Amino acid sequence: MKKKLIFFIAALLYVSAILSIQWFESQSANGNIKSVGDAFWYAIVTLTTVGYGDFYPVTIPGKIIGLLVIIGSLGLLGFIIGEVTVRFNRYMEKKKNGFWGTDFENHYIIIGWNEFGKKVANQIILADQKVAFVTNSKADLELIDDLYTSKETFCLFADYSNMEAYAKVNIAQSKRVFVNFKEDSETLVFVINLKKQYPTANVVVTCSNPSLKETFINAGIDHVIAKNEVASKLVASYLFEPHVAAYTEDLIATSVADEDSDIQQFLIKEDCEFADYEYLDAFMKLKKDFNAILIGLVQDGKVLKNPDKKITIQSGDYLILITGGQSRKILENFFGVHQGE
Known part of the structure; x- marks a missing residue:
């Protein structure tokens, strides 16, 4: 508010100076700034540093005020450029953080980033599908931006507990949501809250503890994968039927x-x-x-x-x-x- 008030006062003084130049110059027979339009044209040419020289003050008071206008123009121009730069940078920062949301539809959402989530995303992208990421880490945001293009992915920087933020990844129009947290307890609490806010979301999770699989299903999660169970089955298959296991691994990859x-x-x-x-x-x-x-x-x-x-x-x-x-x-x-x- 204070900044706006200072800008308003400065702009008022600047306009007053321009009008004063017009008044003093119009009183002189040799003056060429006769109208308000001439005065503002002189101020604009001065402000933009073009300096055509078609209008200029000839009276002593006009020259003194003109000097103030020239100095004021440098400050005003610097202020305008600074404000535009700041606002543009803010816009780009919000865009980079996913603040403006995405229009992806029939896409996949991965909440939580790590090496495992990266491998899951790579398989989906290889199948020519779009992925929206949600992360609470700026470092992960930078990494995702370096790894993928904006045509195939979208990334949102947000607090995981902010359920309203998931509307920005168009969760209602997504195919499935993969919750990729490290701890089973954190995953369970999160998906309960997520399903309350977005009951139609098709949620997929992994759990480290197979005994919690039924608990996750009762919480309304559509698909629960126990990592240890899947890994143990594949390892056992490699032990006594390695060719079948190799074929199976190939089949489940894109x-x-x-x-x-x-x-x-x-x-x-x-x-x-x-x-x-x-x-x-x-x-x-x-x-x-x-x-x-x-x-x-x-x-x-x-x-x-x-x-x-x-x-x-x-x-x-x-x-x-x-x-x-x-x-x-x-x-x-x-x-x-x-x-x-």
Whole structure:
């Protein structure tokens, strides 16, 4: 408020000086600043340091006041440039911090940043999906900004407990939210509060303690992954069936090269050719036309592993396929959706 008052007084004095020059110069027969417009033109040319020289004071009082206007113009110009710079820097800082939000839709949100979250994000981005990050660390904000482009990611700097802030990552329009905290207790308290604020959010978490898995599910979390359980199963598989384990690891990773394999799911839209297809017919067509293997079906929210060959595929179902890296774009064009949708 004080700064605005000082600026107002300075501007008032500046305008008064300009009007005074016009008055003194208009009284002289040799003066060329005859009107208020001439005086302001002289002040503007002086302020911008252009100095055309078409208007200038010739009277002693006009020259004295003109000198004050010149000195005042330097201060006013410096003030204006400084204010513009400060406001621009503030805007850019808010933009960098994600203050203005994102228009991402059907994207994924990762709350909490660490090396594990980075690996999860890399898999999602390799699948041509967008990711919004939320972090409470400026250092992580800088790191994320260096690692990814703004086309594929968005990052919000915020206090994790500020539930209103998650609207800026468009959580209501996201596909899934991965809560990536170190401590299980912190994760549990957070997701309870998050689900209260955003009950439709599809939340995925990992937990270190498998005994807490049921507790997380009861808290309304859609998918809970116990890290130790998954790791132990994969290690055991490597011990007695290493080739199967290697193939499994390849399948659950996003395919990059043409020779990579990947498990993908595709939504059956109403206009999809497979709507009302029998499962076996779809299996044969996928293998013949796309070299993709149909291994399962999601119907009414339930995963049907290798279902009966005569089961009918309906719109709204998901097909689960094993594909090669070269088939993803072709299949996305055929189904009319991105994988995972």
